Amino acid sequence: MTAFDYDLFVIGGGSGGVRSARLAAALGKKVAIAEEFRYGGTCVIRGCVPKKLYVYASQFAEHFEDALGFGWSVGERRFDWQKLVAAKEQEITRLEGLYRKGLANAGAEILDTRAELVGPNEVRLSATGKTVSAERIVIAVGGHPSPHDALPGHELCITSNEAFDLDQLPKSILIAGGGYIAVEFANIFHGLGVETTLIYRGKEILSRFDQDLRRGLHAAMEEKGIRILCEDIIQSVSAGRDGRRIAATMKHGEIVTDQVMLALGRVPNTRSLGLETAGVKTDERGAIVVDAYSRTTAPGIFALGDVTDRVQLTPVAIHEAMCFIETEYKNNPTSPDHDLIATAVFSQPEIGTVGMAEDEAARRFAELEVYRAEFRPMRATLSGRKEKMIMKLLVNAADRKVVGAHILGHDAGEMAQLLGISLKAGCTKDDFDRTMAVHPTAAEELVTMYQPSYRLRNGERLP
Ligand code: NDP
Secondary structure: OOOOOEEEEEEOOOHHHHHHHHHHHHOOOOEEEEOOOOOOHHHHHHOHHHHHHHHHHHHHHHHHHHHHHOOOOOOOOOOOHHHHHHHHHHHHHHHHHHHHHHHHHHOOEEEOOOEEEEEOOEEEEOOOOOEEEEEEEEEOOOEEEOOOOOOOOHHHOEOHHHHOOOOOOOOEEEEEOOOHHHHHHHHHHHHOOOEEEEEEOOOOOOOOOOHHHHHHHHHHHHHHOOEEEEOOOEEEEEEOOOOOEEEEEOOOOEEEEOEEEEOOOEEEOOOOOOHHHHOOOEOOOOOEOOOOOOEOOOOOEEEOHHHHOOOOOHHHHHHHHHHHHHHHHOOOOOOOOOOOOOEEEOOOOOEEEEEOOHHHHHHHOOEEEEEEEEEOOOHHHHHOOOOOEEEEEEEEOOOOEEEEEEEEOOOHHHHHHHHHHHHHOOOEHHHHHHOOOOOOOOHHHHHOOOOOOEEEEOOEEOO
8 A cells, every 4th residue: 555645646637647657556556636727738738639630631732732733623712720620629529538438438537737846746736736656657748849038029929839729821921940840830830831941050951851851842842832941040039010010130121020930959847847856957958857667856856858858759658658568567678769769741742751961870770771762653653743852861871771761742741650660670782682662652662772872981982
C-alpha cells in the first residue's frame, strides 16, 4: 500500500502524458492526469491533426485544375473557410473524446485543471486549490510557439495557435520562419487562395534538411506563386489605419499584409510550474533536463515530450512515454532511441526523410555514394503540372549501408515511414537493389537507382 494519493500523477494531457497515464492505469496503477486546456495536446488540438486536415483542404485547388487533363470538367468552385474551421473543430472534438475515453477505460482519473509542483511528490490543482501526492510524477506539458518578444509589434502577429481559428481567411499573409511550421502553413494558405510571402533569415529554407530537397521545394513553392524572401528578417510590425499589418523588413522594405504569422520555433511550457520548488532543473531554453530514462534532477519526477526539447515530434513523445512505462513499471529499463527518426514536412510537394543529409554524411564518411533521381511523376503527365520528384539515397561506401534517404514529391511522408524501417534495420544498398520494384509507382525509383549519380571522398566530389 502506497503512502501517496496516487502511484502516478501526470501533468499534461498531450501525446506523451496521455500515453503514460493510460498505460500505467491499465497496469493497475492508481493514476491521475491533469490538463488545463484540451485533452489531445498540441498534436490533436492545434498541431499535426488540424494541420494535416488543412493541408488536404488546400490541395483541392490543384486537384480541380489537374482533373481537366484527365477528362473531367469541374464546375464552379468556392471555398468556405468557416466551414473548414467548423469541420476541423468537430473532428478534433471527436479525437479529444477518444483520448478521454481511452484514459477512462484504463481507469485513470481525468482532471480538467492546471497542476503545478509544490514539492518533490506533491502537486497543487489550480481548479480546487487541493494538493495531492504521488509516488511518481510525469511532466508532459509540451511547448508553445515562440512569441518572439524581441520583435517590436510582435503582439500584432499570430502564431500557429491562432492560425487554425481565424475569423476570416486573410487575403494576404506574411509568414516568418523557414522551419516545418512556416513552410507547411505557407503552402496551406497559398493553396486556399491567400497571397503568401515567406521570410526566412537563412540562405535556404528548412535548414536541417538535405540541400536537394531544400532547393527543390523552394523552387516548387515559387513556381506555385509563393513569394520566398531568404536572408531577411522582419524588424518591426505595426498596424495601418485600415487595420492591415505593416512589416518592416531588413532588405525588402515594407510589406503591407493582412496577417503576419510567426513560426520561429517552439518553447517549452515550463513557466510557473513549480519546478524550482521541486528541484527540477531546466536548461537555458527552459527545457527540463532529463537523463537517458527521462528522469529529471528530482527523484520520482520524470519529463517527456516537447517539454524536454529532445526531438519535438509526437511519435517521439509517445515512444518516450512507453519507455518510461517499461522502465518504471515493467522492470525493463528502456531508454528512448532517438536515432534515425523518419519525418515528413507536409509542404506541397511533400518532404519525407530519414537519416543524414548529404552534407552531414559527407563529413561523417570517408567515401559516400549518392544516388539521385529527379523526374516528373506519372500523375503530373496528363495534368500537365510542372511537378518534379526528387529521390536520393546516401550510401556509406565502406559498408554499403544506406545512411540517408530523402524524397520530395507526392506521398513522400508515407514512403519515409517505410524507409525508416529499412534504415533502422541497417539495410545496405545491395538490399535495396535486390528488392523487386512495385510498378507503376513513384517509389519504385528507390530500388532502381543502380549506379551512383556521384561520389564524394573526404567531402570532395569525385570527377
Ligand atoms: P523549427 O525549429 O522547425 O523552425 C524554426 C524556424 O525559425 C527556423 O527556420 C529558424 O531559423 C527560425 N528562427 C528561429 N529563431 C529565429 C529568429 N530569432 N529570427 C529569425 N528566424 C528565427 O520550428 P517550427 O516552429 O517550425 O516547429 C517547431 C517544431 O515542431 C519543429 O522543430 C518540429 O519538430 C515540430 N513540427 C513537426 C512537424 C511535422 O512533423 N511535420 C510539423 C510542425 C512542427 P534557422 O533554421 O536559421 O535556425
